[in-house]
Amino acid sequence: MTTNTTHTNHSKGRNRSVTRGRPNYAAGFGALLWLCVVALPLYVMIGATLQSRPDYTAGGPLSLPRNLTLSNYTQDFSSGFGRYFLNTVVVTASVVGLVCLLVPPLAFAIVRNRGLATSRIFRIFLLGLAIPAQAVIVPMFYVISKAGLYDNLIGVILPTAAFCLPVCVLILTGTMRDITSDLFEAMAIDGATTRRVFFQLVVPLSKGGLATIVVFSALQAWNGFLFPLVLTQSEETKVLTLGLYDFQTQHGVDIPGLLAAVVLSTLPVLFVYLFARRALVQGLMGVGGK
Amino acid sequence: MGTGTGTGTGASTGARASQDAGRRPARARRRTRAPATPSSTVARPGVGWALPATLFFGLFALVPLVLVAVLSFASWDGLGAPQFAGTDNWAKLLDDPVMIRSLWLSLLLTVLGVVTQTPLAILLGVWAAGPQRNRAVLSAVFFVPLLLSATAISVLWRALLDPNFGVPAQARWLFGDGNLLGSRDGAIAVLVLVAAWQFTPLHALIYQGAARAVPEVLYQAASIDGAGTVRQFFHITLPQLRNSIITSVILMVVGGLTTFDTVLILTQGGPGTDTTITAFYMYQKAFKGFEFGIGSAIALLLVVVATLISLVVVRMSGYDRMAGTKEGM
Numbered sequence: 323m324t325t326n327t328t329h330t331n332h333s334k335g336r337n338r339s340v341t342r343g344r345p346n347y348a349a350g351f352g353a354l355l356w357l358c359v360v361a362l363p364l365y366v367m368i369g370a371t372l373q374s375r376p377d378y379t380a381g382g383p384l385s386l387p388r389n390l391t392l393s394n395y396t397q398d399f400s401s402g403f404g405r406y407f408l409n410t411v412v413v414t415a416s417v418v419g420l421v422c423l424l425v426p427p428l429a430f431a432i433v434r435n436r437g438l439a440t441s442r443i444f445r446i447f448l449l450g451l452a453i454p455a456q457a458v459i460v461p462m463f464y465v466i467s468k469a470g471l472y473d474n475l476i477g478v479i480l481p482t483a484a485f486c487l488p489v490c491v492l493i494l495t496g497t498m499r500d501i502t503s504d505l506f507e508a509m510a511i512d513g514a515t516t517r518r519v520f521f522q523l524v525v526p527l528s529k530g531g532l533a534t535i536v537v538f539s540a541l542q543a544w545n546g547f548l549f550p551l552v553l554t555q556s557e558e559t560k561v562l563t564l565g566l567y568d569f570q571t572q573h574g575v576d577i578p579g580l581l582a583a584v585v586l587s588t589l590p591v592l593f594v595y596l597f598a599r600r601a602l603v604q605g606l607m608g609v610g611g612k
Numbered sequence: 613m614g615t616g617t618g619t620g621t622g623a624s625t626g627a628r629a630s631q632d633a634g635r636r637p638a639r640a641r642r643r644t645r646a647p648a649t650p651s652s653t654v655a656r657p658g659v660g661w662a663l664p665a666t667l668f669f670g671l672f673a674l675v676p677l678v679l680v681a682v683l684s685f686a687s688w689d690g691l692g693a694p695q696f697a698g699t700d701n702w703a704k705l706l707d708d709p710v711m712i713r714s715l716w717l718s719l720l721l722t723v724l725g726v727v728t729q730t731p732l733a734i735l736l737g738v739w740a741a742g743p744q745r746n747r748a749v750l751s752a753v754f755f756v757p758l759l760l761s762a763t764a765i766s767v768l769w770r771a772l773l774d775p776n777f778g779v780p781a782q783a784r785w786l787f788g789d790g791n792l793l794g795s796r797d798g799a800i801a802v803l804v805l806v807a808a809w810q811f812t813p814l815h816a817l818i819y820q821g822a823a824r825a826v827p828e829v830l831y832q833a834a835s836i837d838g839a840g841t842v843r844q845f846f847h848i849t850l851p852q853l854r855n856s857i858i859t860s861v862i863l864m865v866v867g868g869l870t871t872f873d874t875v876l877i878l879t880q881g882g883p884g885t886d887t888t889i890t891a892f893y894m895y896q897k898a899f900k901g902f903e904f905g906i907g908s909a910i911a912l913l914l915v916v917v918a919t920l921i922s923l924v925v926v927r928m929s930g931y932d933r934m935a936g937t938k939e940g941m
Contacts, residue, residue: 356754360754378777428664457912483668583767
């Protein structure tokens with residue numbers, strides 16, 4: 323909640339134009355141009371998936387779809403995408419679960435403990451922001467194979483969650499810092515235990531930050547590619563992104579079917595975006611380092 | 613997105629945060645001592661609260677980071693046990709023309725990415741920081757590419773640019789034979805274009821936040837002095853955005869050097885090895901060639917180069933001294 327309020331103050335409180343005075347036509351024109359650059363591929367994508375393959379080949383990608391059909395989607399589902407979809411849901415839910423289990427106590431300790439140990443720990447996580455997944459993928463393959471988790475969804479879930487942690491810690495400590503110490507003192511005088519303070523004060527007041535880390539980690543897990551690519555192999559453990567990649571290498575000429583698979587893989591994300599736009603934008607601004 | 617996040621940003625936030633933490637306890641302690649709180653340990657969680665997450669992160673992120681350094685001095689085919697190999701891997705890499713070229717290619721793509729995305733993102737971000745209603749709607753649309761996975765984006769663009777069934781086939785007057793991905797320059801141009809399509813919104817978002825924070829008085833003063841929109845942009849907005857530019861450039865550098873999915877799906881490193889960038893070469897060596905030791909060495913090299921460049925950017929810009937943008941106020 324707290325982050326939300328500060329954010330609103332920030333954006334709406336000062337309701338004024340940056341480039342002042344007259345409307346800036348040049349900038350408006352540029353923005354419209356960029357709109358075309360962004361929207362045209364999206365239009366082609368959705369248009370292509372709604373027509374049959376012969377229609378698409380005959381009309382070309384830029385033409386208006388004539389005979390609308392959903393057969394591309396049903397076909398994708400019958401060729402395994404239902405399975406991939408389910409696997410991605412399992413991975414995403416587990417990653418979000420793990421992040422929600424691990425990050426709030428950690429952030430609470432970082433914000434409230436203030437010992438040397440916790441500030442060191444915080445620093446480790448901040449340095450962790452800079453580790454790209456490619457840097458550790460070979461040893462990750464080694465660790466996961468040794469642990470007997472190769473080609474198992476658990477083996478994808480664990481590293482994906484681990485790589486979500488630094489950003490989530492950064493976001494949530496930011497939110498928890500905004501809880502005033504008066505509130506903690508009030509609860510202390512009431513004789514509340516640390517555990518009670520955490521569940522009755524810290525967690526409810528960090529809802530905004532929690533929503534952000536849920537959305538952020540869900541997006542990471544849903545769109546993850548490298549870990550599944552390297553750590554899984556069989557049809558049973560294939561996730562959506564990997565399914566897309568395979569589809570592309572095997573049936574690359576079936577463009578409507580391929581693009582329908584792209585839409586399928588993205589639809590839930592777009593749906594979440596409609597409802598959680600604010601949390602998501604904030605999360606990504608957090609990634610950008612404010 | 614997401615794999616590459618900024619070194620410099622992290623470090624500087626850390627510095628600020630720990631200063632914060634250093635200042636606060638004094639105040640808090642003083643205040644709690646005054647009313648003689650019965651249990652001052654309440655709401656002071658022990659280190660135990662931080663341990664599960666820390667151990668988890670250590671096991672799945674930090675241990676592999678140490679292992680990658682160890683494995684870079686070993687030879688391992690992915691099945692048996694790794695064998696110590698001294699500096700063999702490094703010697704091989706130094707002699708490998710594809711490796712050297714891949715580094716240059718990575719740098720080239722990164723520089724091209726920074727050069728194309730930064731002006732676009734600044735313009736879009738500053739524009740989006742304005743108040744009108746249509747900007748909010750447009751910004752929402754601009755944001756969509758960030759939601760799509762790199763895989764989805766690459767598959768989409770590959771389909772769009774398909775020489776037989778894609779846009780080039782329909783617009784031959786513009787694309788000629790239309791096989792953009794079949795030539796070196798075409799493939800590089802496509803990679804730059806797709807990266808811009810994918811990441812400009814993120815950077816525009818950073819600039820949007822920063823542009824909103826520019827103090828209004830500066831513009832008022834400039835207007836009184838008779839400065840027009842363009843002059844205001846170059847003399848107020850741009851200097852005020854300096855720190856955001858650095859943050860954003862570091863993100864682009866780290867992200868650019870670790871680009872992987874797009875290359876794997878769009879070009880497969882080809883034609884030939886013309887777009888075999890370092891991250892992709894690492895994947896090829898390790899997971900296609902089963903030379904995991906060499907793969908580790910490349911990965912380590914990649915991290916070192918990305919960190920060095922970030923440090924140089926931070927140093928050159930004076931960002932590490934946290935030089936204020938508010939001078940002259």
